[in-house]
Amino acid sequence: MATEKQDRELEMDLVALLAKSFPGMTVEARHSKRWDRMCLTFRWAGFTGLLPEERFQRLVAVISESFRKERLSGCVWLELAQDETIDQFLRMPRSEDIADREQAIFGDLQDRGFFDTLREAMNPTPTKACKGDFSRTAGALSKGRSAHKVTQDAKLLFIRHGAYCDCQVLAEVEPALSKLSVGAV
Ligand SMILES: [Zn+2]
Structure with missing residues (x-):
């Protein structure tokens, strides 16, 4: 079970990793009651106009597979534009x-x-x-x-x-x- 301190460290490490490609991005790592698991919220103004899968693809191009496996496995990812709600994000279309x-x-x-x-x-x-x-x-x-x-x-x-x-x-x-x-x- 990750501690509060580890969650804050993960947020800081992700922000440091992503800052260059996504200026101004904020990251929140919190346990989500909705999914009953850790939830990563990436909020960035530049996501506006991009579909969820495009946003995800941009992130995984920067976050290495080893980082994802070691520290992000099992997490729900939410890639939100500025002022976008989780429900708005979930209603957006997916390729399937x-x-x-x-x-x-x-x-x-x-x-x-x-x-x-x-x-x-x-x-x-x-x-x-x-x-x-x-x-x-x-x-x-x-x-x-x-x-x-x-x-x-x-x-x-x-x-x-x-x-x-x-x-x-x-x-x-x-x-x-x-x-x-x-x-x-
Ligand atoms: Zn191309």
């Missing part, structure tokens, strides 16, 4: 929510010419043009009806296929989904 709509979302993106637009925007070298996020995906889908919903579905689809940034969409998700849709015909 679109599991039965994958082909429809992919087909819609193809119809919109999305992948060509993205490729053009990232020419000639997508890995160099990539900012490590979905900003160009969002840009390519920013116009037209239901732009917010279309963008969100696209991001959930890409995350479901292991991509967390624009260059991975072109390198991995598009080829994988193209193969699947050919197979489905």
Whole structure:
């Protein structure tokens, strides 16, 4: 059973670890009655506009696997934007929510010419043009009806296929989904 002192130490160690990549982030380590286990709350203004899985991915890119195994195992993680409540966070969509709509979302993106637009925007070298996020995906889908919903579905689809940034969409998700849709015909 972790002591109060150990919890405060863990908070300080995490803040020190994350401060450079997430300026101004606060971390709280508390036992949660809701989940009956230790709960880590990462609060950062920069999480605004990012889906829960994008936020988590940003954190695990900085917190090493050994640190996670030794000191964070069994913890619930909450990645909250400024002034966001836990319930608001839990209501946000996860990639598993679109599991039965994958082909429809992919087909819609193809119809919109999305992948060509993205490729053009990232020419000639997508890995160099990539900012490590979905900003160009969002840009390519920013116009037209239901732009917010279309963008969100696209991001959930890409995350479901292991991509967390624009260059991975072109390198991995598009080829994988193209193969699947050919197979489905
Ligand atoms: Zn990338």
